[in-house]
Amino acid sequence: MGSVTRKPLIAGNWKMNLDHLQAVAFVQKLHWTLKDAGHENDSVEVAVFPPFTDIRTVQTLIDADKIPFALGAQDLSTKDSGAYTGEVSGAFLAKLDARYVIIGHSERREYHGESDDVVAAKVQAALRHGLVPVICVGETAEDLEKFGASAVPAGQLKTALEGVASDADIVVAYEPVWAIGSGQAATPDQAQEVCAKLRAVVAESLGADAAEKTRVLYGGSVKSGNIASFMREPDVDGALVGGASLVVDEFAAIIRYQKHVGV
C-alpha cells in the first residue's frame, strides 16, 4: 500500500444515479453494513459523491447519525455566483460541508467539452472555497496506442496544477478512459506506473512535500475482486469507484479490502 503518511481514500462516484430518497437508504445501509462487519472507521477514509440534488439530504443524514463518510460533489462552476444558469458554485457546496469535488472527470471532458484550461479554472474555484479537488486525468484507448499510458494524464495534471499553491490539499485520480465502465481494469502494474508518474508531476509542480502527502487514486472497473491488487502498489493510495459504488455489499467489500482479501 502507499506511504503510511497517506490515509487510503475509497471514493464512490455515483454519477447520475440514486435520487435523494435512494441516497438516504443507500448511505444508511452502507453505514450499518460496515458497522456490522466491525470496520474500523479510521483505517480508510470513505467518501461519497452523489448528484447535486442529493447533497443536502446526505449531509443532513451524515450529521444527524454521525456517519463517518466524507461528502463530495461531482463538479462545480468556475464562477462563485452570478448569472450562470444551471451552474453550482463551490461556495454553495462548502456551505453544505462538502469536503471534496471531482474535477475533470472524463465524462465531463467528453460530453461537456471541458478543456484542460476549464479543469484548471475549476481547481482554482474549488480551492477558493476550501474544497479539496479530486483531479481526474486519464488517456483514451487511442492516446494509449499513440503516446503510451502516462503522457496524456501527466500533461492534463500539469495544466490542472498551474497556479496551485504548494501547500494546497488536493487528490489526483488516474482513470484510464478505456477502463471506465468497461469491466476491463488496468493491471496493477499499469496503474502503479502512471500513478508514480503523476506523483512526479505533483513533485515538479508543487514540490516534494506535496508529492509525499498527496493521495493518488486509481479508477476504472474497480471491484471487490481487484481492489487489493491495486492497493498493494506503493503509489496507489485509494480508488475512485463508479458502478461498484452503487451496490452496498460490493462497495463495503471494497472499503474493507484489507480484511476480505487479507492485504
Ligand code: 13P
Ligand atoms: P467504473 O468503476 O464504473 O468503471 O467507473 C469509474 C469512474 O468513472 C469513477 O469516477
